[in-house]
Amino acid sequence: MRIENSFIPVQGVGEATEQKLWSNGITHWDEFDGSVVGPTRADRIETFIADAWPHLDDGDASFFDRNLPSGERWRLYENFRPETCFFDIETTGLDHHRDRVTTVSFHRDGETTTLVQGEDLTADTLARQFEDAKLLVTFNGKRFDVPFLETSFGVDLDMPHVDLMYPCKQLGYSGGLKSIEGELGVERDEPDITGKDAVRLWREYERGDESALDTLVSYNRDDAVNLQSLMETVQDKLHQDVFETAREQ
Numbered sequence: 001m002r003i004e005n006s007f008i009p010v011q012g013v014g015e016a017t018e019q020k021l022w023s024n025g026i027t028h029w030d031e032f033d034g035s036v037v038g039p040t041r042a043d044r045i046e047t048f049i050a051d052a053w054p055h056l057d058d059g060d061a062s063f064f065d066r067n068l069p070s071g072e073r074w075r076l077y078e079n080f081r082p083e084t085c086f087f088d089i090e091t092t093g094l095d096h097h098r099d100r101v102t103t104v105s106f107h108r109d110g111e112t113t114t115l116v117q118g119e120d121l122t123a124d125t126l127a128r129q130f131e132d133a134k135l136l137v138t139f140n141g142k143r144f145d146v147p148f149l150e151t152s153f154g155v156d157l158d159m160p161h162v163d164l165m166y167p168c169k170q171l172g173y174s175g176g177l178k179s180i181e182g183e184l185g186v187e188r189d190e191p192d193i194t195g196k197d198a199v200r201l202w203r204e205y206e207r208g209d210e211s212a213l214d215t216l217v218s219y220n221r222d223d224a225v226n227l228q229s230l231m232e233t234v235q236d237k238l239h240q241d242v243f244e245t246a247r248e249q
Contacts, residue, residue, distance in 0.1 A: 001241070013041065013044070093199065126155050137227050140165045201219075
């Protein structure tokens, strides 16, 4: 589903009105002709579309992020797929004021990069990884990954962000990343380890076990890479539930 299919960014247009438009064959901005809705709402929609096209042409994801309801940010993905940054962190604990970030893995445009505490994980290297990203994708990142990075490194991650935990809940999937992956058939190349294992592996590495770091990095990289697979799956399911179902009515 693309942003051009969406009408709920318009003030005064909710899910019911959007689905009414879709079910009447108005599934794209270019198809809107003022019918189906009243004149005031039609004017709002026409004004929004005229304003939105230049923002879309400029790749301005923030404009749509500000106007979409928070639960509908998944709709940004199809348009901004090439500029999407999937990332995941590992830490020594759960308190972003006291504990440390140990590794951060990024998956973007088919490439995966991992930064490691004490080697190449700095504020500058983090900033470069996020440079030019139009959309962030995490799992529980709004409450965990982002506060950790902002507190620990002073980076500013105030940009469009899809935290997959929430659209998964919208689809009826709850629990942690690994359990949801299992339910949705998203496979992992490496054996699963827990967050506690990640802390243990870092401690073992600090005591000189290089193989423990290799295992931790592999685990962290899998998390970042699998976020893309999960995003694709979630988007497809929501597209079917939200858009295709309305069109078939």
